[in-house]
Amino acid sequence: MATIYDVARRAEVSPATVSRVVNGHANVDPALAERVRTAMRELNYRPNAVARNLRRSRTTLWAVIIADIGNPFFTALVRGVEDVAQGAGYSVVLCNSDDDAGKEGQYVDAALAEQMAGVIISPSGDAANVNRLIEARVPVVVIDRQADDVRADTVLVDNEHAAELATTHLIESGYQRIACITGPHSVFTADQRLLGYRRALESHGRPFDPELVRYADFREQGGYRAMAALLTLRPRPDAVFAGNNLTTVGAMECLVDSGVQVPGEMGMVGFDDVPWAHLVRPSLTTVAQPTYELGRTAADLLSQRIANPDRAPSTITLNTKLQIRDSSVRGVDLRHGG
């Protein structure tokens, strides 16, 4: 590869002048600049970002570390991040932690080693990885999940409140024995949503029955298995609040396979929209999250922190919206077609 010295020699200027042209610094004689540009073209010169980054001690890459690349919630969020990043002159590299603290740690290592300009992360259980970033003074924004003992900018949704509304909606629709499929114990969103579920029950004078709570991984299969287990209970629950989009899908599949009618025999509310919801019958009542906005907000926060590393961290909570459709309203029955 041609270097800046090759270009300088060919254009008969100094490397400094080439650098100025490359970086668009003012005060370069137009004639010289033109000579430099010609030389660059002739040599097919491409600046070496590695060298530049070393010299400047900074880069223009953001790492976005997400828990599940297969979950549309996270990919939608990434789009929001990307759009802001692009506008601010950063490139986004996406890292999939699979909710595994070890894999996450590796990506944090990489972000640190590569001197990434900033990191947006939805942390797996353990706060240690996030804290390593903070200690290294890497600008970081935590998204979707709050980590205890972490002082960082954070973007969340009103999980507990939304879960309470969703559960209340099931209660008000006349369901009696409402179960909850939540996520893994250590995951923030799972805990919060369970809390909301519980609060709704209690404020309506309903007993909280631990047997009706299932902890699934936040994947389809987890939802399926949890639902299957719930179906063995006697008396059987007659409604379910599912803690994320994929568990909702899994639970629905289980109900289809078991021939349980929704919403007649089983009411259903999910958290976060399910993709291709239009094709699912009955249409699903869900707590809709502003996924794209979540990404945008996190990216804005990251920009601001990079510009001003010393300001106090803030937490932004965005609002969700309960989308009432067919799966949670008795009297509406199964059907397909227009």
Add this chain to the structure above:
Amino acid sequence: MATIYDVARRAEVSPATVSRVVNGHANVDPALAERVRTAMRELNYRPNAVARNLRRSRTTLWAVIIADIGNPFFTALVRGVEDVAQGAGYSVVLCNSDDDAGKEGQYVDAALAEQMAGVIISPSGDAANVNRLIEARVPVVVIDRQADDVRADTVLVDNEHAAELATTHLIESGYQRIACITGPHSVFTADQRLLGYRRALESHGRPFDPELVRYADFREQGGYRAMAALLTLRPRPDAVFAGNNLTTVGAMECLVDSGVQVPGEMGMVGFDDVPWAHLVRPSLTTVAQPTYELGRTAADLLSQRIANPDRAPSTITLNTKLQIRDSSVRGVDLRHGG
């Protein structure tokens, strides 16, 4: 941040020795090595990958440039890449081109500038971006789509053959007027699948009617609109072969909204599996692609090319499988539940 010099000073050795310890080179006195490790821990030393990359003129990052991060086909593929990369000591950074040659070009620039160790790319129409990588001698594997005038390792599926089988299946199921929703003109997979569709018609003595072919973007909305347009034709088509997973979903939504019964009034075969297919009624007949294997294969090829940059490029074609379900078989009617 602590540098290798700080560690050297503290451990009372030379920077070279620290470097040897960090990189696990043999032949370092165990006592010295221990002193170095202690010093690293005390100073919370983290190697600076930027400096290392500059010195070594190589990195341990792979870029995977995909056309649509919202399409499960691509995210599944990425998982295959990741697993191989991890085993080979590389990290994967994901870049979403949105099938836009401009955005793609930016990511190619970034990959070039950052001296990425290799690139896996599903190219948008234009071959120029891929050729820039090749000219710069960056190891590159083309995936999912073939680019003309590009000599690079390539991993594909048997698009044309699969499309032919899928269309033949519709013919043999008794459908008479079979339409095709394919992708944008310039996209390789769209062209190939259209070709297969056409071949099936011709080898069964059916006329090829251009009016029955619709070019949609490979998104849900494209499929919806194309289907809507097809429904206005008189006589109306009675079956559709849809060229990718999202167009299939879109087309199905349109049929649901229009009250057209599948498979009775309209037969349907899609290309690539639709996620949450179990929830979709009727269950969809699709051409299943080995997505994960596609990613693995591309990653293996990239490994090999990095190890041996001068070997001749090869093209690997993986086989798909026609999964016959309910949407393409008359006599099976709409239903829901187990």
Add this chain to the structure above:
DNA sequence: CTGAAAGCGCTAACAC
């Protein structure tokens, strides 16, 4: 087995 020293490609003082 260890250390000294050069240099990867670029940028930014600083000098002219």
Add this chain to the structure above:
DNA sequence: GTGTTAGCGCTTTCAG
């Protein structure tokens, strides 16, 4: 307005 030069942090000959 332009050139000279030091040095970002690391690895890797080469000497010893």
